Amino acid sequence: MRRTCVIGAGPSGLAASRVFASRNVPFDCFEAGSGIGGLWRYGNDNGMSGVYASLHANISKESMSFSSLAMPESYPVFPHHSKVLAYLEDYAASFGLHRHIVCGTEVTSVRPVDEGGWEVVCRRRGDTGEETRRYSEVVVANGHHWDPRLPAPAVPGAEEFEGTAIHSHDYRTPDPYAGLRVLVIGMGNSACEIAAEISRTAARTFLSARDAAHVFPKMLLGRPADHLVWSPLSGLPRFLKDPGLRLLLRLTRGAPAHYGLPAPDRGPLARHPSTSDELLVQLARGAVTPKPGVRSFGGTTAAFADGSREPVDAVVYATGYAISFPFLEPSLFAAPDGRTELYLRTVPPRIPGLYFMGLAQPSGAAFPLLEPQAEWIAELIEGAVALPSPADMTRAIAREWRRHRTTYVSTYRHGIEIDFRSYRRALRRERRAGRRRACGIMPSLSGVSGTTRAADAV
Known part of the structure; x- marks a missing residue:
């Protein structure tokens, strides 16, 4: 039976959990801290939150809201971090996500298995030993604002x-x-x-x-x-x-x-x-x-x-922060210059069953992009959509980076910078093209195509 591992219960992991639960995709979500919220949990005992006492969101509540649940009207325009955490907790409770989330459990290793799927090694807080589980897919959603640079x-x-x-x-x-x-x-x-x-x-x-x-x-x-x-x-x-x-x-x-x-x-x-x-x-x-x-x-x-x-x-x-995932071998993921070799900032072209969420940083809030990204991943898991060939994805990534260099300054921080509207359009195009591929209507693409335009738009 297929089962997906989601790593992290911050905004990205919660969005993935909400989408998977609504589509009946079997999954487990592991969170190293004793509570959900990720970086928005002040003093998070997973050691990964850099929130300071007076921090307020620098983007408005409307722009921070997930599409499936708006922030309360009673919130100020720029909510305090405690209110953002309360919103995330309400989001998890509203969609019954807690039963899927295992808190106090750190993922220490994620390794591909020769016959397919993934071996995920976990360690529960207070335990001296580790537990190994098998999953068909892994969604990495533990954020990129935790490793000080x-x-x-x-x-x-x-x-x-x-x-x-x-x-x-x-x-x-x-x-x-x-x-x-x-x-x-x-x-x-x-x-x-x-x-x-x-x-x-x-x-x-x-x-x-x-x-x-x-x-x-x-x-x-x-x-x-x-x-x-x-x-x-x-x-x-x-x-x-x-x-x-x-x-x-x-x-x-x-x-x-x-x-x-x-x-x-x-x-x-x-x-x-x-x-x-x-x-x-x-x-x-x-x-x-x-x-x-x-x-x-x-x-x-x-x-x-x-x-x-x-x-x-x-x-x-x-x-700023380094983009790093210590539970992954460098051959599976590395971003030494802040550049991620991911198709639409989500899929490593030649590593089936591994997905990344939240590695696209828009000028506005990232929250509204997370659920559409998770929907695409869920469709890939279900087989409702199909990816282009690895070679086509690699070429699309190269085209995207050529465009990126002419758009943004060449610094580590801006390696994951995107335009909000362009990325959202790119996801929509790719999901439509992926459905045609899954139905055998569209072959793998190698020239100018919907997939190429989608990647170039980011």
Whole structure:
């Protein structure tokens, strides 16, 4: 009997569980922590959550909702992490998912079996031994915001720095930084919000970024900024959309120079958006001092690319996360440069029965894409749709990466960046094409086709 293993009970694993349960696909979901929610569970005892005490979602409740269950109307526009967790718990309860989820169970190894299927090794918390189970398919859904990534190579002098240094994954409250001189390294959402929060009580706060980035306010023209994904602006060609968004930012936020920030050399759509109202206010007040990239550390100082030096007591590296799955052999999955060789960010072309969820990072919320992705995986498991040939999928991935390099900046973080609308359309096209293949109407594709267009659209 076919049975699927789902690894992780965060948003991706819950979406997969909801879809599989509704379609009567037999499965087990393993969660290393003692509760569901993944990174949204503050202090998650699986050690994989980097949520800090004051964190609120940087995208609106409407954009975060699964299509099958809206967030409550009573929620604020940008809910606190505790409310997001409550929503995920309600999602699991509403669809009866708890009976499929085994909490407190870590997957330590996933290996293909010669005769087909997968051998999954699990260890329950508190047990000294391990249990091995067989599955026909494995869905990897344990997220990509848990393995802290530090600058590589390390900043010269970092080992000799005499102050404290942590990754933002370990940041919880600003209390330890009261009265100190703090350097936050990075320019993503975490860096912006943590720097703004620390600056309220720190003696001085510096925000260092190697590259200039656009900082979005959370609200644009009285609406959540992420609602642009659904606006007419989003449907414009990129050569019109990018300058249009740049103009909108200029009108609503002003020029970066007003906040002491350098002007970015790429348009707003070339990077994952950094969203923070508080940072802009703290920059304008002088509570946060922007700095270029760190060149080196002394015992109690940091030297920057512009030649300046500042005394520093503590460093917070908000430098992102590595994409890694320690239970998989490198031959099955590796993303050393942030690039995933997955067809539609889901299927490794030459490894049957292995699927990945949540490795597509849109500029808006990922939640609305998870259920359609899970529906496609369920259809593949059921045999209702068929994939292109491995060679065709590999060619489609190569075409996608050529397009990706011309669209986004070439950094590790942006290896999984996608356009929300394009990816959603690509999934729809592929599911339609897959049904025709499964019925024998469409042969494996090698030229210009629906599959090619679907992959190129991402």
